[in-house]
Amino acid sequence: MAYDEIIDHYSALARAADAGRSVADCGQDAFEQGGFGAAGYEELGMLPEGAVRASLGCGNPVAVAELRAGQTVLDLGSGGGIDVLLSARRVGPQGTVYGVDASADMLALARRNAEQAGARNVEFLHGSIEHVPLPDRSVDVVISNCVINLSGDKAAVLAEAFRVLRPGGRFGVSDVVVDGALDPERRRAAEQRIGCAAGALPVAGYRKLLAAAGFTDVRIVLTADHGDGARSAIVQAVKPTAGKGLEIRPMRASDADQVLAIYQAGLDTGQAGFETVTPSWEGFTAARLPHLRYVAADTGSGQVVGWVAASAVSSRPVYAGVVEHSIYVHPGCQAHGIGRALLAAFIAAAGDAGVWTIQSGVFPENAASLALHQALGFRVVGTRERIGCHRGLWRDVVMIERRSTLTGI
The missing domain is CATH 3.40.630.30 (Gcn5-related N-acetyltransferase (GNAT))
Structure with a gap:
């Protein structure tokens, strides 16, 4: 699927969610059985129904991001805003959470959800995850939920995450990966079944790209099994700590x-x-x-x-x-x-x-x-x-x- 087709696809899903319909990024059976969407969350009671309905992730990155009061957070591919809103509650009024998304429809939906939730410490930015519209070293934590696998240039995404993080900053995302060697047909079938339009990375490939970007302390924990070697995973890494300046x-x-x-x-x-x-x-x-x-x-x-x-x-x-x-x-x-x-x-x-x-x-x-x-x-x-x-x-x-x-x- 080409970049523009991906944007159109998610824009259509945003419009469907805004109209009150349930949305899924893949076949409904695969979506429900794989634990996609809001299934991985336990703290949804205070969120707008529209944010929950538009959740298309494959995990709960906020649960492992170790967010603290006053921190600045960036959500890559923020969609309807569920992870932004959950993060905003954790960092509190002194913190800030940015969401970046390439779909204008998703951004409009996320902003309405934030307004309904009364979140004043959030900002949604129009841009791509390969070219984040934020300055160098401006955030403490980067999160993402089942979006990086959609990118055709994952090295650029990870390089951008490294760039915007402050020294000592943390990278914690949910994503879909490939575990083990697969023949091309099985891999394509798995990716099409769960909606990985640009191809999921093998675990070793993910580690290699994180290291090339400059990250250390890399941890990849496999979670849900989607069959044919495709797995959800929690991916964590750290930007090295350095002295002031x-x-x-x-x-x-x-x-x-x-x-x-x-x-x-x-x-x-x-x-x-x-x-x-x-x-x-x-x-x-x-x-x-x-x-x-x-x-x-x-x-x-x-x-x-x-x-x-x-x-x-x-x-x-x-x-x-x-x-x-x-x-x-x-x-x-x-x-x-x-x-x-x-x-x-x-x-x-x-x-x-x-x-x-x-x-x-x-x-x-x-x-x-x-x-x-x-x-x-x-x-x-x-x-x-x-x-x-x-x-x-x-x-x-x-x-x-x-x-x-x-x-x-």
Whole structure:
């Protein structure tokens, strides 16, 4: 189904709900048996009948969003407004809840429902979930209910969710996913039966796109089974926490000059590594994994003030979950918690990626680095004495590692 057809489809459903008719996004049997619509909610008594009638979701994201008073919330694909209104009650009069939807008819219905409910802390915006009409870092929580699966560009949706979230913000949605490998015919049948017009993501694919957007602490919990491998799921993730005025995000090619300049400044101290001159950007990227690369950037100027990245320790499959990392902070920005925030984000992302051991080598004279790593769970496993000659001196290297608590080893 094309984008315009999706809008027309949901606009028609909005008009039907507004006229007092029951609506369903798929066959009525599949809708009722799959727990779609208002079936997943327990707190509907104070909501307008029109909001309940227009509910087309596949779960209750508000129940897992951990909303608190005073927070700002965004609902992607807000439809008739049921999740916006429930969120508004949880964040209270000091909080704000935005709903964004591409259907003018759905927005009109949602606004009428909000007026009927007496909700003054809500605002419904016309726009697409791939291009959210809100500024960077403007919300605390992003929710959505069975909408992301409709998008033809899910990577853009997740990137937008990351963009509008403040550091430490949470992503908590209900969606439809594909669990396991399906042949194309079974997959198409399942998607058509439950209304996933643009195709549901496999669980592994969802995780990969969330990580690529910059999210960590990813959790996907499967709920209702719709047959043929299609499942409802609760999907949760976190935007890494950063210090005031900072954002931790994936490293980009456009960061190259700043990353290499920070790298060189670290090498110039004589305590950061055996190298004396940074490689080219091509050499830097070739030596490191394409994922697990992050920068800390100033939210005002965009200046990169620190970075962390990982390299594989071996090409042998048995070492697939073992990486070696490097972390560097701009010399003018040290002792501000940037290294700790970067390393914490890296550890969380490594756990999401199935890494079971993070290791590195540190000069024993680099006391600040050793203290940082030990504070975040690294242990000293030994010292390689006089392992290399650096600037005319034979240097020891302290070997440190952190074992994952997520993989059960």
